[in-house]
Amino acid sequence: MAEQRIRAEIIAVVNEKHSVALKADYDALGAKLAREGIDIDAITEKVGKFFVAVPSWGVGTGGTRFARFPGIGEPRNIFDKLDDCAVIHQLTQATPSVSLHIPWDKVNDPRQLKTHADALGLGFDAMNSNTFSDAPGQEHSYKYGSLSHTDAATRQQAIEHNIECIEIGEAIGSKALTVWIGDGSNFPGQTNLTRSFERYIDAMKAIYKRLPGDWRIFSEHKMYEPAFYSTVVQDWGTNYLIATELGDKAYCLVDLGHHAPNVNIEMIVARLIQFKKLGGFHFNDSKYGDDDLDAGSIDPYRLFLVFNELVDAEHREADDFHPAHMIDQSHNVTDPIESLIRSANEIRRAYAQALIVDRKALESYQESNDALMASETLKDAFRTDVEPILAMARLKAGGAIDPISAYRASGYREKVGKERPVVAGGGGGIV
Ligand code: LRH
Ligand code: MN
Ligand code: MN
Numbered sequence: 001m002a003e004q005r006i007r008a009e010i011i012a013v014v015n016e017k018h019s020v021a022l023k024a025d026y027d028a029l030g031a032k033l034a035r036e037g038i039d040i041d042a043i044t045e046k047v048g049k050f051f052v053a054v055p056s057w058g059v060g061t062g063g064t065r066f067a068r069f070p071g072i073g074e075p076r077n078i079f080d081k082l083d084d085c086a087v088i089h090q091l092t093q094a095t096p097s098v099s100l101h102i103p104w105d106k107v108n109d110p111r112q113l114k115t116h117a118d119a120l121g122l123g124f125d126a127m128n129s130n131t132f133s134d135a136p137g138q139e140h141s142y143k144y145g146s147l148s149h150t151d152a153a154t155r156q157q158a159i160e161h162n163i164e165c166i167e168i169g170e171a172i173g174s175k176a177l178t179v180w181i182g183d184g185s186n187f188p189g190q191t192n193l194t195r196s197f198e199r200y201i202d203a204m205k206a207i208y209k210r211l212p213g214d215w216r217i218f219s220e221h222k223m224y225e226p227a228f229y230s231t232v233v234q235d236w237g238t239n240y241l242i243a244t245e246l247g248d249k250a251y252c253l254v255d256l257g258h259h260a261p262n263v264n265i266e267m268i269v270a271r272l273i274q275f276k277k278l279g280g281f282h283f284n285d286s287k288y289g290d291d292d293l294d295a296g297s298i299d300p301y302r303l304f305l306v307f308n309e310l311v312d313a314e315h316r317e318a319d320d321f322h323p324a325h326m327i328d329q330s331h332n333v334t335d336p337i338e339s340l341i342r343s344a345n346e347i348r349r350a351y352a353q354a355l356i357v358d359r360k361a362l363e364s365y366q367e368s369n370d371a372l373m374a375s376e377t378l379k380d381a382f383r384t385d386v387e388p389i390l391a392m393a394r395l396k397a398g399g400a401i402d403p404i405s406a407y408r409a410s411g412y413r414e415k416v417g418k419e420r421p422v423v424a425g426g427g428g429g430i431v
Helices: 008-035 040-048 078-092 110-120 152-172 193-209 236-246 265-274 300-315 336-355 359-367 371-383 387-396 403-410 412-419
Strands: 097-099 127-129 176-179 216-220 250-255 278-283 324-327
Touching: 008 040, 008 387, 008 403, 040 336, 040 387, 078 097, 078 110, 078 336, 078 403, 078 412, 110 152, 127 152, 152 176, 152 193, 176 193, 193 216, 193 236, 216 236, 216 278, 236 250, 236 265, 250 265, 265 278, 265 300, 300 336, 300 371, 324 336, 336 371, 336 387, 336 403, 359 371, 403 412
Parallel strands: 127 176, 176 216, 216 250, 250 278, 278 324
Antiparallel strands: none
16 A cells, blocks of 8 residues: 555545545536436546656646746655645645656666655656756756757767666666757757758667657647757657657657647647657647747647547557656746646546547537537537546545545645745746
């Protein structure tokens, strides 16, 4: 039995308050879905098996790119971060794994870290390397790039850092490496667009060579920032080229915030599924750019449409389809534990809504070019309040019917606030 950071009785007391209402709402939704030929329990079971990884960097109070505003009880180290992640999982039962970021996470002893995670019932999802900022004492600066740098020694240093991430990951049971680089240029002419991509591919090939047989490597594209004129891995087309150049273990990672406004991300997802290169997601939401806001907080319909593609692929048993689900968010106006709880729930909500889409009807409306009814079929599922399904899935797994109120009732933040000293505020950094 995993160590629990919040006492089970506290969750039970809060659950008790909500249990009568949940049963009534679940029965009512069950009756509605039954009229449509859907077995609510089958949906709840599927939702209960859907998991998403929490980013270690998401439990720290980030800040913006401009400043850091310390929060109460910020994790002091990776062990504290895991404790916070365990709370999120205990309440949601949706986040059993953590995605690390090296060297933001200082892992001196991977075995000790694994023991701590095991005790909390947590595993590790993809490792994330960082060659977009300089670590203290590193020999070569990434100011002008990393894996695509003009200088071979700088590229080599970035390659070795990625290999170190793989080695740490191997020791703690991770099975994937995510590579996001900030390489690019601010001015036309600053870099040779072709040469820099050639250098990047060569460097990635060196990392790929060191990838264990049962690992996958994810490259993450991002349209711009920190480079503003050109970015080496800027879009899904480039990303697809990388994945095909590298080989079977290489896949594309789609961070929802890394696209221009209005881009049809669900179509990108469909394309990558079709060509067997969808590696996974960094879920978050945004209004303008890479805002890293809570999943579904700005445009829940878009999140649903992404899940509609995922469920469609699941439904037709698409080949080589096993995307990693991870959250990538970090901001500073909420308690990060609450925001991550909310994101995990919103992601499951989009999944549940996509599961109840009447796919037969949708297909026949598509075949007969009934645009209105096809779009209504999606809207119908999206409009359905599936909260009772989400709450029941959490309850059945030992989580909280209302995780945020259970979290607030637990006093966890106040407790760690006493144990963990306030971290200094100050300048920001891109996350
Ligand atoms: C930068 C970024 C990217 C990475 C994360 C660690 O844009 O947000 O999405 O995945 O930092
Ligand atoms: Mn990301
Ligand atoms: Mn980002």
